[in-house]
Amino acid sequence: MLFAAGLLTWTLLAGPVTLTGHPWLCLALGVLAGAASLVVTHGHVVLHRRQRALVTTVPPRDELTVAPRDELAVAPVDGRTGAAVAFGAAGLFLFSLVFGGLAIGLGVAALRRGTPGRWGRPLARTAILLGVADLVVLAALLVTGTTLHG
Numbered sequence: 001m002l003f004a005a006g007l008l009t010w011t012l013l014a015g016p017v018t019l020t021g022h023p024w025l026c027l028a029l030g031v032l033a034g035a036a037s038l039v040v041t042h043g044h045v046v047l048h049r050r051q052r053a054l055v056t057t058v059p060p061r062d063e064l065t066v067a068p069r070d071e072l073a074v075a076p077v078d079g080r081t082g083a084a085v086a087f088g089a090a091g092l093f094l095f096s097l098v099f100g101g102l103a104i105g106l107g108v109a110a111l112r113r114g115t116p117g118r119w120g121r122p123l124a125r126t127a128i129l130l131g132v133a134d135l136v137v138l139a140a141l142l143v144t145g146t147t148l149h150g
Contacts (some may be wrong), residue, residue: 015096015138030093035091041082041123079116081110081124088130092137100134103127 017026077085079087084106091099115124 015040015094015134016092016141017094026093030090030095033093034086034090037098038082038085041085041119060106061087077119078110078115080106080113081115081120081127085123085130087129088134091131093135096134096138100138102132103131103134105131108129 017023017030084103085101088103088105091103104127105122110124110127111121115121
């Protein structure tokens with residue numbers, strides 16, 4: 001009984017790595033998807049101060065933007081949003097339950113706190129969708145795996 005519970009837990013946590021017939025391919029694709037999304041979204045937050053007008057009744061607000069760290073970062077975002085996208089992309093291939101949950105949680109947190117930069121909100125929404133897709137892929141693999149072997 002304990003072995004069956006452990007095996008079920010491992011299958012749910014590992015996801016597509018254990019349910020497909022190609023664990024090394026899923027492992028490699030998961031690592032590559034996560035790494036590629038981190039390279040594309042690698043940026044750092046920069047505080048831009050607006051110049052003060054001579055006559056103003058409202059104090060000027062500081063504005064946060066995200067600048068790319070290198071030329072490969074075509075959609076630079078803050079760390080929370082970048083991590084959410086990386087977890088969502090990697091979760092399609094491995095650890096779907098864990099990475100999907102992290103992608104949804106970090107994406108929602110990024111939307112609630114307000115992500116700086118042009119790509120912040122769209123990529124936070126993308127991370128949430130990738131997290132949901134991770135869970136759908138895991139559910140589909142569980143259903144087809146049980147009907148094929150059961």
